[in-house]
Amino acid sequence: MKKTIIIFLGMVSTLGFAQKKELKKAEKLFASGDTAGANAMLNDNASLFEAADEKTTASYQFLQAKIAQATQDFQTAMDMYTALKDDSRLKAGVAEQLQKLQNELVNAAIEDNEKEDYMASATKLFMAYQINPENGKDYLYYAASNSVNGQFYDKALEYYFLLKEIKYTGVTTKYLVTEVATNEELEVTEVEFNIYKKSKDYINPREEVSESKYPEIVKNIALIYAQQGKNEEAIAAVQEARNESPDDLNLILTEADLYIKLGEKEKFKELIGIAIEQDPNNANLYFNLGVVNNELGEKEAARSFYEKAIALDPKFESAYLNLVSLILEGESAIVEEMNSLGTTRADNVRYEILKKSRESLYTECIPILRGLIEKVGNQEAIKTLMNIYGTLGDTEGYKEMKALQE
Numbered sequence: 001m002k003k004t005i006i007i008f009l010g011m012v013s014t015l016g017f018a019q020k021k022e023l024k025k026a027e028k029l030f031a032s033g034d035t036a037g038a039n040a041m042l043n044d045n046a047s048l049f050e051a052a053d054e055k056t057t058a059s060y061q062f063l064q065a066k067i068a069q070a071t072q073d074f075q076t077a078m079d080m081y082t083a084l085k086d087d088s089r090l091k092a093g094v095a096e097q098l099q100k101l102q103n104e105l106v107n108a109a110i111e112d113n114e115k116e117d118y119m120a121s122a123t124k125l126f127m128a129y130q131i132n133p134e135n136g137k138d139y140l141y142y143a144a145s146n147s148v149n150g151q152f153y154d155k156a157l158e159y160y161f162l163l164k165e166i167k168y169t170g171v172t173t174k175y176l177v178t179e180v181a182t183n184e185e186l187e188v189t190e191v192e193f194n195i196y197k198k199s200k201d202y203i204n205p206r207e208e209v210s211e212s213k214y215p216e217i218v219k220n221i222a223l224i225y226a227q228q229g230k231n232e233e234a235i236a237a238v239q240e241a242r243n244e245s246p247d248d249l250n251l252i253l254t255e256a257d258l259y260i261k262l263g264e265k266e267k268f269k270e271l272i273g274i275a276i277e278q279d280p281n282n283a284n285l286y287f288n289l290g291v292v293n294n295e296l297g298e299k300e301a302a303r304s305f306y307e308k309a310i311a312l313d314p315k316f317e318s319a320y321l322n323l324v325s326l327i328l329e330g331e332s333a334i335v336e337e338m339n340s341l342g343t344t345r346a347d348n349v350r351y352e353i354l355k356k357s358r359e360s361l362y363t364e365c366i367p368i369l370r371g372l373i374e375k376v377g378n379q380e381a382i383k384t385l386m387n388i389y390g391t392l393g394d395t396e397g398y399k400e401m402k403a404l405q406e
Contacts, residue, residue, distance in 0.1 A: 020056065027063055035070045038063070058087050062094070069101055072108065077101055078127055102131045106139065109146075118150030126159065137168050141213065144220070153224045160221045170213035177202040215241070215250035222258050231262060249278050256288075265292050283313035290319070294326055302326055310371075320372040321380060324365045334358045362388045366397075379405070 022041060030038035042064060065080035078101060085094045105128040112121035125143035129136040144159035175193035178185045180201050188196060197205035218241040225234035238255045245251055256271035269292055276285050290305035303326055309319040338354045341347040369385040372378050382404050389397035 039067050062090055098131050102128045118146045119152055122146040157224055160217050163217050172210045174208040176206050178204040215254050219254040268292055283309040283316050287319050315375045317378050324368055327365055
């Protein structure tokens with residue numbers, strides 16, 4: 001009996017030696033860059049490792065994971081590393097490989113994105129997030145964005161709901177200083193910032209905090225629902241967020257944007273009004289109110305909002321052009337009536353009245369267009385004013401605009 005045990009132990013020892021020997025050979029091949037050779041050696045000796053002890057099995061699987069990573073079988077590599085990350089003997093090595101894997105996934109995702117393979121890019125970015133959810137939240141955000149770009153809306157919703165659950169904001173802080181010698185503003189690290197702001201070589205230290213992406217996430221959830229025809233879910237999504245932050249201007253605008261997409265213009269007007277109460281100097285808000293009021297047939301209100309937008313932002317090109325377009329809307333009815341008139345004396349009298357009404361519309365537009373041209377030199381304004389001067393018979397004005405156009 002004792003002899004049998006000694007022989008059995010000897011067989012186990014020999015087997016263990018063979019396993020380690022083949023594993024070392026495969027590891028050397030992999031280290032030399034011969035990934036295919038290392039993989040072939042492991043496959044050829046697969047049966048040898050079936051009876052390996054826990055330590056050898058872990059080392060064997062670790063090498064398999066590195067081979068999978070090297071051949072860009074990222075999912076297999078990640079799954080195997082995840083299974084091994086609590087092994088005390090391999091913990092440091094696995095952590096290092098996972099960090100490398102995360103970087104490789106992100107780089108591969110960027111390449112996929114450049115090729116417009118948005119689904120592949122999103123999948124890799126989500127894996128990068130899974131490797132380290134704490135420092136990989138940005139990857140989850142871009143995975144969601146790429147899913148939208150590829151029109152994979154169900155997957156985008158999955159990612160956006162994860163972002164919403166972890167209350168991702170994506171807020172970053174830039175640290176800026178101005179170098180005295182060059183008068184150039186530089187972006188620096190937080191550590192450098194704390195040093196430079198005490199130095200006489202740098203002035204105007206300032207921090208620039210980016211806006212939160214949370215409202216955008218909520219907005220995209222709502223818009224995807226709207227895209228899918230799930231309007232109730234869309235409204236519920238944005239209203240849920242507003243319940244948490246009722247005074248958040250971006251969320252108010254998100255809800256307003258959703259209502260305009262759903263064709264509910266009165267609700268849009270109401271929300272933009274609330275937004276204006278919070279941000280009364282926002283020219284864009286008044287412009288949007290002008291657009292919607294015009295579409296609802298409330299011309300006087302639309303005009304006042306366009307004029308307010310211009311007063312707040314004298315270079316707001318669209319506000320000028322929309323105001324001119326609004327004024328000239330009255331021209332079509334005048335021209336239609338002029339064309340319908342006959343040649344009687346009464347018709348001729350009416351024609352002259354209509355002609356003056358049309359000319360007064362043009363005259364009203366002249367200072368608006370000239371104001372825009374003086375501020376930004378808008379080509380559309382120059383062309384429109386040139387046509388107006390031509391119609392009014394103002395040769396000097398026409399020549400002036402033609403010269404500007406050329």
